[in-house]
Amino acid sequence: MSGGENIVITGFMGAGKSTVGELVAAKLERQFVDMDLVIEERFGLPIPEIFKRHGEAIFRTVERGLAQELSTQSGLVIATGGGALVPEDMRDLMGRAGKLICLNADKAEISARLSETDNRPLAANWQALYEQRQSAYARIPNQIETSGKTAEAVACEIVAMLDGRIHVRTPAGGYDIWINQGILCDINRHINALGLDGHVIIVSNETVAPLYAEALASRLPRADIIAVRDGEAYKNLETVSSIYDEMLALGADRNTTLLALGGGVLGDMAGFVAATYMRGIRLIQAPTTLLAMVDSSVGGKVGVDLPQGKNLIGAFKQPDAVLVDTGVLESLPPLQWRCGMAEVIKHGLIARPRLLDPENWEKANLVNLLRQAIQVKVEVVEEDPYEHGIRAHLNLGHTFGHAIEKVTQYSVPHGEAVAIGICKAARLSRNCGLIDAQLLEKVISTFERIGLPVDIELEPEAWYAAMSTDKKWGAGKSRFVLLKALGEATVVEGLPKEEILAVL
Numbered sequence: 001m002s003g004g005e006n007i008v009i010t011g012f013m014g015a016g017k018s019t020v021g022e023l024v025a026a027k028l029e030r031q032f033v034d035m036d037l038v039i040e041e042r043f044g045l046p047i048p049e050i051f052k053r054h055g056e057a058i059f060r061t062v063e064r065g066l067a068q069e070l071s072t073q074s075g076l077v078i079a080t081g082g083g084a085l086v087p088e089d090m091r092d093l094m095g096r097a098g099k100l101i102c103l104n105a106d107k108a109e110i111s112a113r114l115s116e117t118d119n120r121p122l123a124a125n126w127q128a129l130y131e132q133r134q135s136a137y138a139r140i141p142n143q144i145e146t147s148g149k150t151a152e153a154v155a156c157e158i159v160a161m162l163d164g165r166i167h168v169r170t171p172a173g174g175y176d177i178w179i180n181q182g183i184l185c186d187i188n189r190h191i192n193a194l195g196l197d198g199h200v201i202i203v204s205n206e207t208v209a210p211l212y213a214e215a216l217a218s219r220l221p222r223a224d225i226i227a228v229r230d231g232e233a234y235k236n237l238e239t240v241s242s243i244y245d246e247m248l249a250l251g252a253d254r255n256t257t258l259l260a261l262g263g264g265v266l267g268d269m270a271g272f273v274a275a276t277y278m279r280g281i282r283l284i285q286a287p288t289t290l291l292a293m294v295d296s297s298v299g300g301k302v303g304v305d306l307p308q309g310k311n312l313i314g315a316f317k318q319p320d321a322v323l324v325d326t327g328v329l330e331s332l333p334p335l336q337w338r339c340g341m342a343e344v345i346k347h348g349l350i351a352r353p354r355l356l357d358p359e360n361w362e363k364a365n366l367v368n369l370l371r372q373a374i375q376v377k378v379e380v381v382e383e384d385p386y387e388h389g390i391r392a393h394l395n396l397g398h399t400f401g402h403a404i405e406k407v408t409q410y411s412v413p414h415g416e417a418v419a420i421g422i423c424k425a426a427r428l429s430r431n432c433g434l435i436d437a438q439l440l441e442k443v444i445s446t447f448e449r450i451g452l453p454v455d456i457e458l459e460p461e462a463w464y465a466a467m468s469t470d471k472k473w474g475a476g477k478s479r480f481v482l483l484k485a486l487g488e489a490t491v492v493e494g495l496p497k498e499e500i501l502a503v504l
C-alpha cells in the first residue's frame, strides 16, 4: 500500500508513536517520517536543546511549517510530536491529507515508559500536561489503546484498522469486526478466510430475510435460509426450538456455520442457537440495525426471554466474525435509526465525547461513526468480558429506561426509553454534584437534536417501584451508572429514595 492518504500517528509522550509508526511503515512498505527527528536534523540539535536555546514557540513554528510540507505529500506514515496536533488547526491541516490516529496509554503506563527515556523537555511536568491535552486527543477520529500491549500488537491493530477491521481480544483468542459499505458482498471471502466449512445457515427474520438473505445466500456455495417471526415477542425458547428443528432437517452438523442476519433480537437468539446446537457451532454476526451494530453483536452476550423477564436465558458466545455492512441501514426505519443513536450517544457519554458531535452523524461519516461507537463497546468488553465490572457502564440510563419500558408495557421503544433514562441519570449526576449544569444541558439537547424524547409523564412511585426490582440492585440498595464528566461514567450505590424521586 503506497500512495494514498498519509497515516498520521499522534498521542502523548511515551505512547509509542515513533516505535509503532516505524513498524506500521515497515508492514505497509511506506516511508516513515518522525517529525521530531526531522526537526532535530534541521536545527542540528536534540529537542531538549532546541527548547532550551530557542524556546517552545520557535519549536512550534518549525513544527507547523513541517506539518504544512508533509500535508502536500502522500503515502507517508508520520509520527508527530506529542503536542503537534493539540491545536485544532493543526489537526485540520494534517487530517485533510491523512488519517489521524491517536495512541492512548493510561498514566501508569506513561509513567513507566517515561522513566526509561526522560530527556524530553516537557517530561518533568507531564502529569498536568497529560490532563491538559486529553480533550484535544479525544477529538482525533481514530483512537487506539496501547496500555499493556506491545508495539507490534499496536502496529497490527493500526494495519487492521486501515482495511476496515477492528480486532476484539477475547479470553479464548479473538475475532474481527469488519465495517464497511458492501461488506456482505464479500461473504464468501470472509468464510474462506476464516477457514470455515462450506455449509452456512443464514438465520434471519420475516422482515430482513426478503431484503438481504437471498442475495447473501446466492454468494455462497452452500447456504440455507431460516426465517423466523419478527419481534421481541418471538425471542423465546419456542423459536429457538423451531430453529433447532429446521437445522436438523437441513442436515446441519458441527461444521455448519450459523450466520445471524438481523437486529438485536435475531442476533441474540440465533447466537444462542449457535452456542447450544450440538454444544456449539461457528457463528457470524451480520447485524442489520444500528443498535445491533454498535451494541448487541459485539461482546458475546446471547440469549432469549422468558415470560418472567427479558434475557433470562443465555450464554456467552463469541462470534468468529462480525460483518457490519452499512448498506443495509438504508432500509432501516427512521425510528430504529433514532433508537440506535441513543446507544451511540451513550457510548459517547461514557467514553467518546466526539460521538456527540452532530457533524459525525452525517451519512457521509457513517463508517467512521460506527467504527468509533463500536470501538467503545470493544474496549469495554475486552476489559470485562464476563460483566463483572466496567461493563456496567454500558447500562448508563438503562435502569431508568428498563423501568419505563416495564411501566408502559413496552409501548415506549427501548432506544427512546434509554434516551429519557440517560437524561434522568444526567440529572441525578447533576444533583449529586458530579457534573455541572452545562453538561446536563448538553446531554438533553443532544437527544433533542436526534429527535429522541428527553422526558415522560409517569407516576413517580410506579417508576421507582419498577426500578427497585432491577436485578442489578443488590439487597434493595439502589445502584445507578452516573456521569462523572463528559466521556466518563461511574457506579453510585445506595442513593436514598427521595433523591431518586426528585428526578422522576
Ligand SMILES: NC(=O)c1ccc[n+]([C@@H]2O[C@H](COP(=O)([O-])OP(=O)(O)OC[C@H]3O[C@@H](n4cnc5c(N)ncnc54)[C@H](O)[C@@H]3O)[C@@H](O)[C@H]2O)c1
Binding pocket: 205, 207, 208, 230, 231, 232, 235, 262, 263, 264, 265, 266, 268, 288, 289, 290, 291, 292, 295, 296, 297, 298, 299, 300, 301, 302, 310, 311, 328, 329, 330, 331, 332, 333, 336, 339
Ligand atoms: N447481546 C447484547 O449485548 C445486547 C445489547 C443490547 C441489546 N440487546 C438486545 O437487542 C434487542 C433489540 O435489538 P434491535 O433494537 O436491533 O431490535 P430488533 O432486532 O427488533 O430490530 C428492530 C426492527 O427492525 C427490523 N430490521 C432490522 N434490520 C432492518 C433493516 N436493515 N431494514 C429494515 N428493517 C430492519 C427488525 O426486523 C425489527 O422489526 C433486544 O432484544 C435487546 O435485549 C442485546
Ligand SMILES: [Zn+2]
Binding pocket: 343, 398, 414, 418
Ligand atoms: Zn440498550
